[in-house]
Amino acid sequence: MELANVMKLGVFQPEGAYALLDVGHEKTNVLIFVGSELQFARTIMIGGKDLSQAIADLLNIPFIEAERMKIELGQVGPDLEGADQTTKTISTALKSILSELCLNLKQTFMAFQQTKGELVQALVLCGGTSRLAGIDHYLSTELRKNVSFLDCLDFPFNQLADSNWCRPIAASALALAYRGVLGSGVRDIQFRRGEFAYKGEVKAITGFTKQVAVLMVVTALFMIGSFVTSYVSLKGRSKRQITQIQTMATQILPDLPKKTLSNPSAILSTLSGKVNEAEEKKKKIEEEASLSVMEILKQFSLALPKREQIQVDVDDLTIMENRIRIQGKTVSFEGVDQIKAALSQSKYFKNVATDNVKKGFKDDVRFSLSLEVAEGGQGG
CATH class of the missing domain: 1.20.5 (Single alpha-helices involved in coiled-coils or other helix-helix interfaces)
Structure with missing residues (x-):
């Protein structure tokens, strides 16, 4: 609140509504003025310490080292194309905190506009963290407002040899000095004594x-x-x-006896046992079915003529219950007859029939063959 005194010195007097942003180490003070009159104030608990902590967390380094890197390498401006990877990583950490600050500033400006009916036109920066390179450009881009720095030392009577280093923090010092000079004329409100005390x-x-x-x-x-x-x-x-x-x-x-079902826990235990028993039976049946299919494939392979006698290529094999259907190719029509005869002689199969036997594209003979699994050989 003391920063409001700075505006009474006439160091910065833009037209319309504008915000004075004091970005410190632990917090950020936002003061919104219309002319030289303070209209709105808020403290946001985000500051330079949070920026340093974000760097420390991202790079897994001590806080003191992160503070040093923020001062020496920290920047959030647009000129990062030629920067090294460390600088870009630090910039990413800084922007993660500044984006949260921008969100709070947008909420503050919206609340002020709804309350006072004035739109904040510009943003004036001061405070130690405002020395972060490129922060004015970043805030201007994110908030879509004109951003400048508060220069409280732009007076003819300024006799400091080198005042550039202290310009960002001079505003707070000047505000406290103003309060000290006019301290006798400033009235405090006391709720423990005097006219404002509770009676x-x-x-x-x-x-x-x-x-x-x-x-x-x-x-x-x-x-x-x-x-x-x-x-x-x-x-x-x-x-x-x-x-x-x-x-x-x-x-x-x-x-089951009624004592076994005397309470919900016993019922749940019994039902769980029944479910496990059913699962085991199901698994056993599936294993038996799988073995049966494997046995059928084995007998089918054994029944076919040896590859030295007839060359057979199977393109598709379908097994549905007790019926088998294949589509394949061989070198001659006689080979198809020999395959049919060999399968017919097996005790595991019956009703062997060929279909769609025709000449292929590469001097091969394509055919379809169907057969049934004999009852005596299904479980074999």
Whole structure:
């Protein structure tokens, strides 16, 4: 709030509404003026310390080292194309915190506009963290506002030999100096003494305390009564549901004694055992079916003529229940007949039939063949 005194010195007097942004080490103070009159103020708990901590977390380095790198390498301006990877990484860490600051600033400006009906036109920077390279360009781009730096030392009577280093932090010092000079004329508000002190009677306070105590007792009794009523209701509902579960379990598992189904835990344990037993049976059946299919494929392969006698290429093989259908190719029509004859002689197959036998594109003979698995050989 002391920074508001700086505007009374006439160091910066733009037209319309503008915001003075003091970016410090632990926090950022936002003061919005219309002319030289302070209209709105807010403190955002984001500062240079958070920027250093973001660098330390991203690079996994000590905080002091991160602080040094922020001062020496930190920049958030647009000129990062020729920078090394470390500088770019530091810039990424800094922007992650500055983006959060920009979000808070947008909310502050929107609240001011809704309250005062004025649109913040410009942003004026000061504070130690405002020395971060490129921060003015970054804030201008993100907030879409004109951004400049507050220069409190641009006076003819400034006799400092080198004042550039302290320009960002001179505003706070000048504001405190202004307060010190006019301290005798500045009026403080005291709630413990003087005209603003509280003068209420002790009896009024005591009566109010009794009323609060009575209300608390009534509220506590109401809560206890509601708890007891809800407990009794839920207990009765629970008993009815347990009875229904026992009845359903008895109907589903009539062979088991009622003692086994005496409570929900026993019912759940019994049902889990039944489910596991069913899963084991299912697994066993699937294994037997798999073995049966493998046996069929084995016998089919053994029944075919040897490759030295006839060259056979199978393009597609389909097994559906007890029926097999293949599509393939061989070197001659006689080869198709020999394949059919060989499969017909096997005791594992029956009703062997060929179909769609025709000449292929490369002097080969393509064919379709179907057969059934004999009952005596299915389980073989």
